[in-house]
Amino acid sequence: GQQLNQSPQSMFIQEGEDVSMNCTSSSIFNTWLWYKQDPGEGPVLLIALYKAGELTSNGRLTAQFGITRKDSFLNISASIPSDVGIYFCAGPPLGGYQKVTFGTGTKLQVIP
């Protein structure tokens, strides 16, 4: 089935640093979603993007819906220890809006 490629797979950063991760697909997506999963919990929605080119912020998080509709990125500014977790991109491919596909995840570790 369809799978989204996320990079990097994992990253270690110092507290206070900015973080960037991205997600690419071979198919066009009509919605991009970014989720965060804390250890032992289910994923929680961070940001939803609905239009190509859209740039949306949620506190220190900023995400963009790529112009080609085949990619998206998430930036975290001034990281803090509670940013630790796994970040997933997700979305339904064009024509399959009921069936949401998830990326392989980016595991973020923040060193205090």
Add this chain to the structure above:
Amino acid sequence: DVKVTQSSRYLVKRTGEKVFLECVQDMDHENMFWYRQDPGLGLRLIYFSYDVKMKEKGDIPEGYSVSREKKERFSLILESASTNQTSMYLCASSLKGARGNTIYFGEGSWLTVV
């Protein structure tokens, strides 16, 4: 707030047992999903349902079945559990419609098959 509740957080079952994982949502969502999560593989869709008594296979349906008799409840069934089904299982729900693609997850059920 949307609440998706999975009945069991941790289960240990024997190979060959029939296993039921239950999920309930309280926001009248039409869509419900079952995913499994494994390290390095992300979340993979097992089955989803867009209405009562309706179901569609996801990407990895083999070895699983589902039941949706009521709108709020979606059950995942492992007819004969095997060790390769040891995983974390996540239930989710969403509204139908383009903007309803945002999915809300339960806390997950950790299943170990021995």
